[in-house]
Amino acid sequence: MATDKGKVKIEKFDGADFGFWNMQIEDYLYQKKLYQPLLGKQPEGIKDEDWALLDRQALGIIRLTLSRNVAFNIAKEKTTLGLMAALSSMYENPSTSNKVNLMRRLFNLRWQKGASVA
Numbered sequence: 630m631a632t633d634k635g636k637v638k639i640e641k642f643d644g645a646d647f648g649f650w651n652m653q654i655e656d657y658l659y660q661k662k663l664y665q666p667l668l669g670k671q672p673e674g675i676k677d678e679d680w681a682l683l684d685r686q687a688l689g690i691i692r693l694t695l696s697r698n699v700a701f702n703i704a705k706e707k708t709t710l711g712l713m714a715a716l717s718s719m720y721e722n723p724s725t726s727n728k729v730n731l732m733r734r735l736f737n738l739r740w741q742k743g744a745s746v747a
Contacts, residue, residue: 637657637660639653639654639657639694640694641694641695641696642654642694642695642696642699642716643696643698643699644696644698644699644720644730645730645731645734647716647717647720647721648721650694651713651716651717651721654690654691654694655667657690658687658690658691661690663683663686663687663690664687665683665687666683666684666687666688666708666709666710667687667709667710667713668710669710684708684709687709688706688707688708688709688712691709691712691713692712699716699720702715702719703715703716703719
């Protein structure tokens with residue numbers, strides 16, 4: 630999470646380092662008081678319309694921090710909890726898609742002239 634003139638910037642999640650991105654997005658949602666949809670339960674005393682709006686706001690912020698390729702894979706998710714569960718199952722656990730992403734990154738590594746190998 631970087632700051633630029635008082636604004637917080639979260640790098641777009643491209644499938645790499647889900648744990649770090651997840652920590653950043655959770656911290657950001659807590660900072661903006663949009664964390665309740667992450668818990669998945671509508672608190673007592675909040676109207677259904679207000680809950681739907683809160684969930685949609687959190688969902689929108691999360692989607693804005695996803696790369697195009699990642700967003701395409703979760704486009705059908707309509708709730709914050711569903712979106713985070715889908716992302717977790719795709720990128721946190723050792724799954725086929727996660728392994729493919731890691732292999733793609735490995736195969737595309739390039740040595741730069743004058744750079745250290747270690």
